[in-house]
Amino acid sequence: MINAYMPRLGRLADIQPLGTGIKLFKVRLENGGDTQEFTYRPGQFAFVSAFGVGEAPFGITSVCGIDSTVDFAVNKVGTVTRALHEMNVGDIVGVRGPMGNWFPMDDIKGKNVIFLGGGIGGAPLRPVITSILHNRDHYGNMTILWAARNPNLLVFTNEYDLWRQSPRTELHLTVDEGDAGWTGNVGLITALLQKVKPSPDSAAVILCGPPIMIHFAIIELQKMGFTSEQIITTLEAKMKCGIGKCGRCNIGEKYVCLHGPVFSHVEIKEFLESFL
Amino acid sequence: MNLITHTQLKGWLTRMMTDKTIIVPTRAIEGLALYQPVNSPDAIAFDFTQTAVSPKGFFLPASEALLTIEHVRQTAAESDGPEWNAKLCEPELERDQVLFAIRPCDAHALLALDALLLQEPVDAYYARRRERSTLIGLACEQMGPTCFCTSVGFAPDDSRGMDVMLYPVEGGYALEVLTEKGRGLMDGIALESYRGGRPQKTWSMPEFSVPPRAVWAQLFNDPHWNRLADRCLSCRICAYVCPTCRCFDVRDNTVAQGQGYQKIERLRCWDSCMAEGYRRIASGHNPRPTKSQRLRNRFYCKFDYYPTDFGSLACVGCGRCIDQCPVNVDITEVLQSVAAMGALGANTTRL
Numbered sequence A: 001m002i003n004a005y006m007p008r009l010g011r012l013a014d015i016q017p018l019g020t021g022i023k024l025f026k027v028r029l030e031n032g033g034d035t036q037e038f039t040y041r042p043g044q045f046a047f048v049s050a051f052g053v054g055e056a057p058f059g060i061t062s063v064c065g066i067d068s069t070v071d072f073a074v075n076k077v078g079t080v081t082r083a084l085h086e087m088n089v090g091d092i093v094g095v096r097g098p099m100g101n102w103f104p105m106d107d108i109k110g111k112n113v114i115f116l117g118g119g120i121g122g123a124p125l126r127p128v129i130t131s132i133l134h135n136r137d138h139y140g141n142m143t144i145l146w147a148a149r150n151p152n153l154l155v156f157t158n159e160y161d162l163w164r165q166s167p168r169t170e171l172h173l174t175v176d177e178g179d180a181g182w183t184g185n186v187g188l189i190t191a192l193l194q195k196v197k198p199s200p201d202s203a204a205v206i207l208c209g210p211p212i213m214i215h216f217a218i219i220e221l222q223k224m225g226f227t228s229e230q231i232i233t234t235l236e237a238k239m240k241c242g243i244g245k246c247g248r249c250n251i252g253e254k255y256v257c258l259h260g261p262v263f264s265h266v267e268i269k270e271f272l273e274s275f276l
Numbered sequence B: 001m002n003l004i005t006h007t008q009l010k011g012w013l014t015r016m017m018t019d020k021t022i023i024v025p026t027r028a029i030e031g032l033a034l035y036q037p038v039n040s041p042d043a044i045a046f047d048f049t050q051t052a053v054s055p056k057g058f059f060l061p062a063s064e065a066l067l068t069i070e071h072v073r074q075t076a077a078e079s080d081g082p083e084w085n086a087k088l089c090e091p092e093l094e095r096d097q098v099l100f101a102i103r104p105c106d107a108h109a110l111l112a113l114d115a116l117l118l119q120e121p122v123d124a125y126y127a128r129r130r131e132r133s134t135l136i137g138l139a140c141e142q143m144g145p146t147c148f149c150t151s152v153g154f155a156p157d158d159s160r161g162m163d164v165m166l167y168p169v170e171g172g173y174a175l176e177v178l179t180e181k182g183r184g185l186m187d188g189i190a191l192e193s194y195r196g197g198r199p200q201k202t203w204s205m206p207e208f209s210v211p212p213r214a215v216w217a218q219l220f221n222d223p224h225w226n227r228l229a230d231r232c233l234s235c236r237i238c239a240y241v242c243p244t245c246r247c248f249d250v251r252d253n254t255v256a257q258g259q260g261y262q263k264i265e266r267l268r269c270w271d272s273c274m275a276e277g278y279r280r281i282a283s284g285h286n287p288r289p290t291k292s293q294r295l296r297n298r299f300y301c302k303f304d305y306y307p308t309d310f311g312s313l314a315c316v317g318c319g320r321c322i323d324q325c326p327v328n329v330d331i332t333e334v335l336q337s338v339a340a341m342g343a344l345g346a347n348t349t350r351l
Helices: A079-085 A119-134 A157-165 A189-196 A211-223 B006-016 B104-117 B124-131 B180-184 B213-218 B224-230 B237-241 B291-310 B320-324 B331-344
Strands: A008-019 A022-029 A045-050 A054-059 A070-075 A092-099 A112-118 A142-148 A169-175 A203-208 A231-234 A262-264 B002-004 B021-029 B032-038 B063-073 B084-089 B097-102 B133-138 B164-169 B172-177 B248-258 B261-270
Touching: A022 A079, A022 A092, A045 A070, A045 A079, A054 A070, A054 A079, A054 A092, A054 A119, A054 B248, A070 A079, A070 A119, A092 B084, A112 A119, A112 A189, A112 A211, A119 A142, A119 A157, A119 A203, A142 A189, A157 A169, A169 A189, A189 A211, A203 A211, A211 A231, B002 B006, B006 B021, B006 B172, B097 B104, B104 B124, B104 B133, B104 B291, B124 B133, B133 B180, B213 B291, B213 B331, B224 B291, B224 B331, B237 B320, B291 B331, B320 B331
Parallel strands: A112 A142, A112 A203, A142 A169, A203 A231, B021 B097, B097 B133, B133 B164
Antiparallel strands: A008 A022, A008 A092, A022 A070, A045 A054, A045 A092, A231 A262, B002 B172, B021 B032, B063 B084, B063 B261, B164 B172, B248 B261
């Protein structure tokens, strides 16, 4: 019997700063737990253990088959994330997963893809963007709207040039509050959306960010003519197991870990309970 | 069916105790009826309608170590690579267990838990305990003052989920073997056959019905939940005594520490959706910040979400939450109020 609570062991192969209080952890998996191949798709998540402190779920930011490590962007906000931030390259972590569903990469083929990423919410969108960059011909225009509270919280800045250089790809940045060096947009992602005005024609929107951002971005998208079928988001929730047992991540009868974390707005508008 | 006398029953249980853990109703702790492992059939308390706590803890313990993690810091001489090494161990299995005098509601609760915990990916710990457990049921002679199993689709003499079922009769118990596992317990015991048939009983408690899904959906934002939650203390006793509540927390606990060495247990403990921080994430966002939303979740989980997701109500009518709630939140009143409000239409509550 496979024990779904048994993590694999992994070593931190690299740690890179992504922003204030945000680090990218690149994990090289070892044969701990079981030896099944760790294959995953854009949008899936995994639990990372800081042994002795606990484990918590994180979206996977790497792409299976492209990146040689399994990567997690971690914002230092709680006990597990604090412990991870204190670790060094070579340290051991546990990895349990992959879990949850994924973005419908095949369904959005041929479409113009619009991304709305807010803060650390950009993390699970990065593998979608990277996958499209590697299969650029299969997708239409790519419009990336990337937001953060301040310039130091914009994630994956070192990949912006790569994104911009890709054909038919635009990147728009905004921050809630600029600083001395900031010359770009200032304002919420909804304001940026109004400014960029992406067309709903033959488009799919992929969102991730704090719940309040998702809520208002969806309202704005609907005003712009996007249908529920075109809006795909990932949701976050407190979780303890990731396999539908612990009961913690339910939104009504939906479990974020089992039925999500990727939901289309068609599903979300039927939710009895709010994700807000 | 066979007849087993009181004397034969004691002998049967005593023999099982040589290689199995036998769990029975006792009154060893302050006179409370509780299931406990015993070494002698004399400890069995037959004078109970319902135990104070359900036997779910023998399958999903209040606290258990999921993993033992040994974290060893290697010296540079032993390894020129990374300097930490971690070894993960699953805890050892316990002995086979027999639960004796299990009430029908508690067996139904295990069936409800099976629907979730044995669904892929299975909960290996629960699955192992289920596999290594045999249930000997004891039909109730009467319903207790807070029992309502007949209203949620069961009966006090229902044998579903049992391996062996006992019905109290003149001179002992009518014994019915229901599964192969149950038959395994009968090896080497010779019993007279019992020709009286299954004892027919009528039950005195009033019956009501569980409102359908559409009614729950209609009342989700009804102010009734605020009024009901006003008196809730978020003490969580309802979840802990409930035979179907299974929500849990997982935490790491360091049990030993030395130079370059750390031993950690990853503990799983019962938890409850009544807790304020239950759904709060590290950023501070809490999608269920009010008591009203949390208490509502309890009832919707039992009668709407769980049936939708796992095909079974998450309530078996045992009445323990009614017995134990310090502020008299009564799940049967909730069901009847929801039905009544549903009949009136949305937001018409005057309760």
